[in-house]
Amino acid sequence: MDKVASQWTVETPKTPGGEPPETQNRKIRDDKVANQQGNSELVYEVAKPLGPDPAKLPRASVGVKCLSSPASRPSPDRPGAPLSTYPSENAEEQFGFPYLAWAVLASTEGVRSATYIYLCLSRRSETKTANLTDSSTAIAETRQNTMSPPASEKQGSVENVEDVGQRALDNIDYDEEYSYEEQRKIIHRIDRRLVTMTGLAYCISLMDRTNLSMAAVAGMIKELGLHIGTRYSVIVLIFFVPYVIFQPAMTVITRKLGPTFFLGAIVISWGAILIGMGFTKDWKQMVVCRVLLGILEAGYFPGCVYLLSSWYVRYDVQKRFSVFYLIGCVASALAGILAFGLSKMAGIQGLGGWRWIFIMEGVITGVIGVLTLLLLVDFPDRAHKSWRFLSEKECAFIVRRINRDRSDADNEPFTLRRFLTPALDPKIWGFAMIFLCTTTVTYAIAYFLPIILQEGMGYSVGASQCLVAPPFVFAGIVMFASAWVGDKYRVRGVLVVINSIMCLIGLPILGFHSNNAVRYFGVFLATGGANANIPAIMAYQANNVRGQWTRALSSATLVGFGGIGGIISSLVFRSQDAPGYRPGMWTTIGSNILILIIVAAMSVWFRICNKQADRGQRIIEGSANFRYTI
Numbered sequence: 220m221d222k223v224a225s226q227w228t229v230e231t232p233k234t235p236g237g238e239p240p241e242t243q244n245r246k247i248r249d250d251k252v253a254n255q256q257g258n259s260e261l262v263y264e265v266a267k268p269l270g271p272d273p274a275k276l277p278r279a280s281v282g283v284k285c286l287s288s289p290a291s292r293p294s295p296d297r298p299g300a301p302l303s304t305y306p307s308e309n310a311e312e313q314f315g316f317p318y319l320a321w322a323v324l325a326s327t328e329g330v331r332s333a334t335y336i337y338l339c340l341s342r343r344s345e346t347k348t349a350n351l352t353d354s355s356t357a358i359a360e361t362r363q364n365t366m367s368p369p370a371s372e373k374q375g376s377v378e379n380v381e382d383v384g385q386r387a388l389d390n391i392d393y394d395e396e397y398s399y400e401e402q403r404k405i406i407h408r409i410d411r412r413l414v415t416m417t418g419l420a421y422c423i424s425l426m427d428r429t430n431l432s433m434a435a436v437a438g439m440i441k442e443l444g445l446h447i448g449t450r451y452s453v454i455v456l457i458f459f460v461p462y463v464i465f466q467p468a469m470t471v472i473t474r475k476l477g478p479t480f481f482l483g484a485i486v487i488s489w490g491a492i493l494i495g496m497g498f499t500k501d502w503k504q505m506v507v508c509r510v511l512l513g514i515l516e517a518g519y520f521p522g523c524v525y526l527l528s529s530w531y532v533r534y535d536v537q538k539r540f541s542v543f544y545l546i547g548c549v550a551s552a553l554a555g556i557l558a559f560g561l562s563k564m565a566g567i568q569g570l571g572g573w574r575w576i577f578i579m580e581g582v583i584t585g586v587i588g589v590l591t592l593l594l595l596v597d598f599p600d601r602a603h604k605s606w607r608f609l610s611e612k613e614c615a616f617i618v619r620r621i622n623r624d625r626s627d628a629d630n631e632p633f634t635l636r637r638f639l640t641p642a643l644d645p646k647i648w649g650f651a652m653i654f655l656c657t658t659t660v661t662y663a664i665a666y667f668l669p670i671i672l673q674e675g676m677g678y679s680v681g682a683s684q685c686l687v688a689p690p691f692v693f694a695g696i697v698m699f700a701s702a703w704v705g706d707k708y709r710v711r712g713v714l715v716v717i718n719s720i721m722c723l724i725g726l727p728i729l730g731f732h733s734n735n736a737v738r739y740f741g742v743f744l745a746t747g748g749a750n751a752n753i754p755a756i757m758a759y760q761a762n763n764v765r766g767q768w769t770r771a772l773s774s775a776t777l778v779g780f781g782g783i784g785g786i787i788s789s790l791v792f793r794s795q796d797a798p799g800y801r802p803g804m805w806t807t808i809g810s811n812i813l814i815l816i817i818v819a820a821m822s823v824w825f826r827i828c829n830k831q832a833d834r835g836q837r838i839i840e841g842s843a844n845f846r847y848t849i
Contacts, residue, residue, distance in 0.1 A: 418546030433558035434573035455789035461513035469518030483592030490584030497577035532624035537758035541702035552691035555684035651780035656810035658784030675798035690746035711759040722748030730804035765840035
């Protein structure tokens, strides 16, 4: 045995002091074998160093917790709280779950001179032998790693530090109450209820805020005199002013009152506003309706982003965001066809076709609002109260799962300071700027594509409304493929870059080519890349923040800046620039270039922070486990 390994003793708390290490190790092995045979007795070992006081040693690298002394070990009931004594014989009851890996690695003069490793393994007789074998293998590997320093350390190097945080991520699906198959069933139930319901209401939200362009080509512009000056652009823009301003407050209200009642109520309310838009007499009344619609819709999208990110672990979330937004894309794809059908009601009760678009879609919105009141679920810590959803035991499993991933499932009391402090973090604004640049493109396509198809490419009213659908179908395919790759390979920023490049290829083709068929092909690329980036950026942000109120603020700023993107698109796509819309085209191209720059800068910074955390020089987001997703 080399010089370093000879400094160690291994002992179990049940072993009387004074026994040689060989005897103690043999007893550990005997207990492990008994455990494999179905014995539920608690088996654990503690490796303690000889030599200097570890509290006086420098911190080197992070295991599951980055700590500098035994006194700062995690509490059994609250992560991060101190535990001043070694684990007792009732450790299983203390910690409340059968497996806890806890490590502190300290280094001096390039050699691992002090290591505390606590492994608590408990298996009941009904636990599968395969799981026990895996756990026993983990003991052997840990003992070997503890007793024998890696080759790189023998050479005085700190490279190849073991990423215990990554191993913890790989074990997220381990739970003491539910098997893997049972966990999947619970999560799929959540998918069917939560993702479907939020997506359906968002589908209506997106349809309601973008049906303006459909009504415009169906006669609204002429009847309300919106062709005069910049009236149409003002009506588009005015929605986003309250939409941006009210989002932070609405997100806090969503958390305090609960999404079931609050989000359901605002969906019903904006349905009523939409019906009112169908009876407006002049453009000023339309402006008032759009302001009220902006206030009400300010609470829905950020509330959904916050709610969805609270239910899923980091590498499950992009597929859910994609399905959520994909349902919205279905709305965008079908909105034109639906508007075309509703416009054929022109003359009924003496109302124009564009008025029936608003009235009938308002009625549909009200029905969806009632369903939202009945079926939308609360946050995980309160979801057992939701009608015919999960039991309290199943909700507790979700909370445990989220805490294993990032330790932020528990509700934190609201204070203004706690809510606003994350605003000092530059990455919050980096994510918001990326989202702003993306929504500048998506809103431009949503509000002006039918007009570009009609005035710029010469299609009829019906054709321009129906030709909106195929690009959004393509966008849905790109979106879900991107999400599948992102969750499987645990990448985020890379996908944002790829989608932006696709959009950068499509926009010049749409804006500057002379052939209409080729320009329409550019619509596919621009629509696909821009819309696929919406859930990709939402997941990018959700993966790299931690804490309930940090998540609430970041969701509000993200979607709020997205609203600013809508303001920008309505200002740069002006009626007087038709049919080419050159200022708008150059703005959207520049937005995608800015996305590439910001993502590149953030990726470099995240990589630096992760490497520093691996060396024990930094704790990210208040957790030694946490690593940024690049």
